[in-house]
Amino acid sequence: MSGPRSKLLLVGQRILHAVPALVGIVIITFLLTRALPGDPAAYFAGPTADAESIAQIRHNLGLDRSLPVQFVVYVRDLLHGDLGQSISTGQSVGHELMARLPASLELTLVALIVAIAIAVPLGILAATRPDSWVDHLCRFVVTLGVSLPTFFTGLALVYIFYYQLGWSPAPMGRLDILYASPAAITGFFTIDALLAGDFEIFKASVAQLVLPAVTLALFTLAPIARMTRASMLQVLASDFIRTARAAGLSRRKVLFTYAFGNAVLPVITTLGMVFSFVLGANVLVEKVFSWPGIGSFAVDALVSSDYAAVQGFVLTMAILFVALNLLVDVIYTLVDPRLSVPA
Amino acid sequence: MSAVTAARDSAIKRNWRHLVHVLGGNPLTLAAFSLLILLVLVAVLGPSLVPFSPFASNAAEALKPPSTTHWFGTDSVGRDVFSRVIVATRLDLLISVSAVALSFLGGCLIGSIAGFYGGWFDRISGRLIDTIMAFPLFVLAMGIVAALGNNVANVVYATAIVNLPFYARLARTEVMIRREAGFVMAARLSGNSGPRILATQVFPNILPPMMVQISLNLGWAILNAAGLSFIGLGVRPPAAEWGIMVAEGANNIVSGEWWLAIFPGLALMLAVFTFNLLGDGLRDLVDPQRRT
Numbered sequence A: 001m002s003g004p005r006s007k008l009l010l011v012g013q014r015i016l017h018a019v020p021a022l023v024g025i026v027i028i029t030f031l032l033t034r035a036l037p038g039d040p041a042a043y044f045a046g047p048t049a050d051a052e053s054i055a056q057i058r059h060n061l062g063l064d065r066s067l068p069v070q071f072v073v074y075v076r077d078l079l080h081g082d083l084g085q086s087i088s089t090g091q092s093v094g095h096e097l098m099a100r101l102p103a104s105l106e107l108t109l110v111a112l113i114v115a116i117a118i119a120v121p122l123g124i125l126a127a128t129r130p131d132s133w134v135d136h137l138c139r140f141v142v143t144l145g146v147s148l149p150t151f152f153t154g155l156a157l158v159y160i161f162y163y164q165l166g167w168s169p170a171p172m173g174r175l176d177i178l179y180a181s182p183a184a185i186t187g188f189f190t191i192d193a194l195l196a197g198d199f200e201i202f203k204a205s206v207a208q209l210v211l212p213a214v215t216l217a218l219f220t221l222a223p224i225a226r227m228t229r230a231s232m233l234q235v236l237a238s239d240f241i242r243t244a245r246a247a248g249l250s251r252r253k254v255l256f257t258y259a260f261g262n263a264v265l266p267v268i269t270t271l272g273m274v275f276s277f278v279l280g281a282n283v284l285v286e287k288v289f290s291w292p293g294i295g296s297f298a299v300d301a302l303v304s305s306d307y308a309a310v311q312g313f314v315l316t317m318a319i320l321f322v323a324l325n326l327l328v329d330v331i332y333t334l335v336d337p338r339l340s341v342p343a
Numbered sequence B: 001m002s003a004v005t006a007a008r009d010s011a012i013k014r015n016w017r018h019l020v021h022v023l024g025g026n027p028l029t030l031a032a033f034s035l036l037i038l039l040v041l042v043a044v045l046g047p048s049l050v051p052f053s054p055f056a057s058n059a060a061e062a063l064k065p066p067s068t069t070h071w072f073g074t075d076s077v078g079r080d081v082f083s084r085v086i087v088a089t090r091l092d093l094l095i096s097v098s099a100v101a102l103s104f105l106g107g108c109l110i111g112s113i114a115g116f117y118g119g120w121f122d123r124i125s126g127r128l129i130d131t132i133m134a135f136p137l138f139v140l141a142m143g144i145v146a147a148l149g150n151n152v153a154n155v156v157y158a159t160a161i162v163n164l165p166f167y168a169r170l171a172r173t174e175v176m177i178r179r180e181a182g183f184v185m186a187a188r189l190s191g192n193s194g195p196r197i198l199a200t201q202v203f204p205n206i207l208p209p210m211m212v213q214i215s216l217n218l219g220w221a222i223l224n225a226a227g228l229s230f231i232g233l234g235v236r237p238p239a240a241e242w243g244i245m246v247a248e249g250a251n252n253i254v255s256g257e258w259w260l261a262i263f264p265g266l267a268l269m270l271a272v273f274t275f276n277l278l279g280d281g282l283r284d285l286v287d288p289q290r291r292t
Helices: A003-034 A040-045 A051-061 A067-079 A093-128 A133-147 A150-164 A189-195 A199-236 A239-246 A251-288 A294-303 A307-335 B002-025 B027-049 B081-117 B119-133 B137-148 B152-178 B182-189 B194-230 B242-253 B259-286
Strands: none
Touching: A003 A067, A003 A307, A003 B119, A003 B137, A093 A133, A093 A199, A093 A251, A093 A294, A093 A307, A133 A199, A133 B259, A150 A199, A150 A251, A150 B194, A150 B242, A150 B259, A189 A199, A199 A251, A239 A251, A251 A294, A251 A307, A251 B137, A251 B194, A294 A307, A294 B137, A307 B137, B002 B027, B027 B081, B027 B259, B081 B119, B081 B152, B081 B194, B081 B242, B081 B259, B119 B152, B137 B152, B137 B194, B152 B194, B182 B194, B194 B242, B194 B259, B242 B259
């Protein structure tokens, strides 16, 4: 079997592996919607409804049918992108979520990039100089990162950088009220502003983005830095690194070509757990910074008992999580040199 | 019988000496252990220690910065923040400890049976656990609380469910590697039944790694529960709880009244930090390589 073709096959296998997870997610989300306390029909009908209109709504919602039939209807609606109606906004949940998804994605991706950009060099430096100040700094940052509640970090940063220093704008959403949002192309304000050539809006949206992204990144970089350090330490102690050093290869070549290339694989596998934390912490950070993403939409929906919206949010986040993990799996398959050698 | 008691006595003594040895050897673990005792004392005695009632409002004293009377200042209705932070310890620890206890029990039961017997139970429970892990955990906890109803008991259940996979997976692996061990064979040959071997021979041996998991997990459980109450799930005002206190103080941050959110946040951080440090220390305690 040739190299590229077997890689393609492996990628296909990875994609197939995501299917059971998706099926499980859909089943759990369905059970969550049907586990609502009390009678959903009575809830949707409102407090003043009589028995007849409740029965009518129950029929309209399909709640008078058997659970398997309800499940089939649920899956059919999902395939049409129908997640039900949001009571608080009156719009369809799918529409509401899609309108807010770019805001959440922009925040999450920027935070992830910041976290990786800080954590990986920090981990490498700590591993190459054990017990130096960099190593202690790394350990300190890692311990702090896992102990600090994201919502607390966010508020502390707002107090310092907005109230005390006045460096950052008010923590109120993606763009100051003075600016009109750029024409939506990607939905990412920073990229859209650049595409429109409007640097003032670009600067304003970056200014809004810095604090929430840093808050999220602080929480995220801890597991990445710890894994990078551990994985680099292990690789640096191995025989082939000793051989490479003995052969007189330059320090840079040994460190980056040989050590890092091998150490990066376990780091990629831990990214799955990191995504789980990031997507959860994202909700809290959006709430702190009034970021108009799907997280703060879900928090508002929770407060107003808007169940369809909450369940739609849970489903969207789970699918996003599976998609991110799949992406990591595919990258891993393409990066791992061992997988291109036919067994 | 007396020989057994004596053996147990000396085992306790040995463990105690080992504990003292480990605590003495690692000042960080000693600090974490002292902090834990402090936290537990505050949780138990809290309400009788505080200078003010955590619920007594006083409009004349609203939004006062920290002073000698009000160490952590007062909130928007004049309640003493210090008293509220202290009293909140009990509720926060109670939520996370009961959630972790439930995950531990459920995880041990599912994981042990799956690891010991394998077969269809292993496959089904494995699939279920994979499905739980297919969700971002905090988001799943939100969904569970929304579905079961917004109260403290359901926050405990939700936190327990999202943590269960870690315990179940660990218990399964630890039981599996001991399933064919010599002492299990010996117990089987002397006529013990499967469940009896699992309960009396295998299970006690998987407890040390499970204990480490618990203390590493407690910090995360506190963060998770406080996060849920921060977004308005579970604990209702005017109850004193760190997450909801940070949420209540969040609006005052932009107008400079930092003490409302910062002090409960610091308390939360201290508790999480304590459990994380203790988890690392406990790993040293049960690690057989260090135990000589």
